[in-house]
Amino acid sequence: MRTIALLTLLGLSYSGTAAQTVPYTARTVTVDGVADEAVWKLSEWSPLEHQMAGTVPEASDFSGRYKLAWDEQQLYLMVEITDDVLMDTHPDPKEAYWDDDCLEIFLDEDASGGDHLHSFNAFAYHIALDGNVADFGNAQNDKEVILLNDHLDSAWRRQTEAPYNIVWEVAVRLYPDTFTTAQPGEPVTLEADKTLGFMLAYCDNDGSDTREHFMGSHSITPVNGDKNRGYIDASVFGQLILKK
Ligand SMILES: [Ca+2]
Ligand SMILES: [Ca+2]
Ligand SMILES: [Ca+2]
Ligand SMILES: [Ca+2]
Numbered sequence: 001m002r003t004i005a006l007l008t009l010l011g012l013s014y015s016g017t018a019a020q021t022v023p024y025t026a027r028t029v030t031v032d033g034v035a036d037e038a039v040w041k042l043s044e045w046s047p048l049e050h051q052m053a054g055t056v057p058e059a060s061d062f063s064g065r066y067k068l069a070w071d072e073q074q075l076y077l078m079v080e081i082t083d084d085v086l087m088d089t090h091p092d093p094k095e096a097y098w099d100d101d102c103l104e105i106f107l108d109e110d111a112s113g114g115d116h117l118h119s120f121n122a123f124a125y126h127i128a129l130d131g132n133v134a135d136f137g138n139a140q141n142d143k144e145v146i147l148l149n150d151h152l153d154s155a156w157r158r159q160t161e162a163p164y165n166i167v168w169e170v171a172v173r174l175y176p177d178t179f180t181t182a183q184p185g186e187p188v189t190l191e192a193d194k195t196l197g198f199m200l201a202y203c204d205n206d207g208s209d210t211r212e213h214f215m216g217s218h219s220i221t222p223v224n225g226d227k228n229r230g231y232i233d234a235s236v237f238g239q240l241i242l243k244k
Helices: 002-009
Strands: 020-023 050-054 062-070 075-083 102-108 123-128 133-136 145-147 152-158 166-172 195-204 213-216 238-243
Touching (some): 020 062
Parallel strands (some): 020 238
Antiparallel strands (some): 050 213, 102 195, 123 133, 133 145
16 A cells, blocks of 8 residues: 555556546536547547557557546546447357457546455446446356446447547446445545546457457556456556546
């Protein structure tokens, strides 16, 4: 904890990258895949450029960048994605959802870091093209997958001109680590200067048996050669600071 506090003091997150500042929006963001809200002009782009699994794609195969905003109720994302083939070959939203195209939002409400594989210390929301939201539940003994569709709203729209980018908007509520499926409780009310643990990624598959690219927002130090650590360990996330 002391290390995290010191790094925060220095403006660094515990993944070693600078904390990102998130602008406030007084007006509600309409989640419709149309980025015409004023806050999207104000907020700055961040890239999805760090390989976590698979190969590094050509820009025309996959590239992505995103902006963030917040109000008291929700964190907002606007993600611009180039993906040459959109694919969802598993109609069951709980089956191999990471091998279909999906947007993955990692959130740690209290920026505690630490293991969250089978707990709600942090969330790894996999948003499928059909809008279903999957994550592991809190069963310790098996890989129970649950749907958390009521934690966020999302909508994407593909542009009509080359490179036919997707604009994907998301509004996500921040649940604390006391969340359980039996007793969900209420999402927290956000306020200025709050710090959140955060990471964003895209799973890109264009027709292979398993995903071809898994590109994220933050650089991850490999453990035994493995950089796909976000779904296990919230300490690899970056940090957001909400500013008014
Ligand atoms: Ca919108
Ligand atoms: Ca692709
Ligand atoms: Ca936590
Ligand atoms: Ca794809």
